[in-house]
Amino acid sequence: MITRELILTLKNLKGVGNKTIFQLFTELESYNLTDIKDYFEAILEISKNKSNLRLSNIEMEQLKISNSIANKIIEDSEKHEIKIVGYYDSDFPESLKKIDNSPLLINVKGNYKALVDLVGVAIIGTREPSENGFKTGKYIGKEIGAKGFNVVSGLAKGCDASAHEGCLSVGGTTTAVLAHGLDHIYPRENKQLALDIIENNGCLISEYTIGTRPFSSYFIERDRIQSALSLATIVIQTDTKGGTMHAVNDTLKYKKILGAISYVGKELSYPKTKGNQMLINEQKAIPISKESLTEFLLKIPIVQTSITNKIVKTRIKTTVRRIVRTKIRSNKIISKRTITKNDNNHIQLKLDFNND
Structure with missing residues (x-):
């Protein structure tokens, strides 16, 4: 798995930006790697064969030094109660993956x-x-x-x-x-x-x-x-x-x-x-x-759909299901149904404005 440690290691290499790192990770998909050292070996191999990645001058010692910096960032972040979420982590916001030049990681406090x-x-x-x-x-x-x-x-x-x-x-x-x-x-x-x-x-x-x-x-x-x-x-x-x-x-x-x-x-x-x-x-x-x-x-599309199983599964896990039976001003009844938390926010939005 591509971890925040690996992302931070690469981001701390001089002259290496998000675009290059994403391209490198695409190359790494064909490798079966688990240990950070294995990733370093694979990166060095790729850098020798893929000159377009701008990694041709990378040496193992540079990776080790950058990795030490990465681990120090993780340690200091934890001391300051800062959560680091990597692009490949399961809880990375899907909305940030849909934009150009998506961040490789985010820091949250x-x-x-x-x-x-x-x-x-x-x-x-x-x-x-x-x-x-x-x-x-x-x-x-x-x-x-x-x-x-x-x-x-x-x-x-x-x-x-x-x-x-x-x-x-x-x-x-x-x-x-x-x-x-x-x-x-x-x-x-x-x-x-x-x-x-x-x-x-x-x-x-x-x-x-x-x-x-x-x-x-x-x-x-x-x-x-x-x-x-x-x-x-x-x-x-x-x-x-x-x-x-x-x-x-x-x-x-x-x-x-x-x-x-x-x-x-x-x-x-x-x-x-x-x-x-x-x-x-x-x-x-x-x-x-x-x-x-x-x-x-009320124009905001509260309920989003996706064709990707990953997003669907995530939404199912975070769904809050409950029965709603509410009278609204027009005396119509919203029938009992199972809804998501976001559905409920949308219904509540309509009711709150009507009751202002």
């Missing part, structure tokens, strides 16, 4: 089940929202968190922080996707917010291992993970260019639902709403107002 059991909705936007924009982000985070969704954002100042805070204010579950190792928090002013997320059954997630400092390109790369972990994305405020648009483009690329807050009045002149207006006018995003939020959320 907090409630990992939040990523598995709850439907994610990404709430994103500028670090410099208007006063009304911040309040809107908090309101959207609150409403979505109260309906049982996992609010996914990036812990940045501004819209991200407002979404996390709004969700936490109603006891909701929220996930922060970070662009650095989980042994520290950036920005510093959101350190307490990060602790609150963990303490309230949420989690922090990053593809970067412990000790990794934030770098400008990492923030762009993490945006694909935010959208991948979510079935829908809501833009609070953004200009026509900026970091928010990376997550927007990934949402559109993978044909997920995109919404943008629709502003009126003086907010239309604020530069950080120009992106919202553009996305709505180009019909790339569904306009969202307080009155239309219900309709938007």
Whole structure:
């Protein structure tokens, strides 16, 4: 089995990226290997015969040194209560396997089940929202968190922080996707917010291992993970260019639902709403107002299907079966039936909005 130790070993080799490692693992499928040393021998053999893998200069000593670093990362992560999940582990999120340049591993601190059991909705936007924009982000985070969704954002100042805070204010579950190792928090002013997320059954997630400092390109790369972990994305405020648009483009690329807050009045002149207006006018995003939020959320495809047995088996194992018999406002009865936890969330969503 390809373990997190092996992945970390290869990732710590100079000049070796995710694409090369995935290609190498494809080559290793024809080998019957169990021990890490056997993997090293096979890797050296492949590197001599496959010059296109950019491993031609790898030596056993380099692998051993890199393996020592890998084991130190695992040890330090455990001390900081950081869970490392490898691409080939059974509990690696399937949604992250469906995107281009999938991460080879993720690091998680907090409630990992939040990523598995709850439907994610990404709430994103500028670090410099208007006063009304911040309040809107908090309101959207609150409403979505109260309906049982996992609010996914990036812990940045501004819209991200407002979404996390709004969700936490109603006891909701929220996930922060970070662009650095989980042994520290950036920005510093959101350190307490990060602790609150963990303490309230949420989690922090990053593809970067412990000790990794934030770098400008990492923030762009993490945006694909935010959208991948979510079935829908809501833009609070953004200009026509900026970091928010990376997550927007990934949402559109993978044909997920995109919404943008629709502003009126003086907010239309604020530069950080120009992106919202553009996305709505180009019909790339569904306009969202307080009155239309219900309709938007009900468009989210709660129940997903898959042709792969692995996903089906995983869903069966995590299914929560129970009988539901509920009266709704129209006095119609939802008949008794066996449902999944996600089905129940969808039904509850409809009922909660109707009872507001």
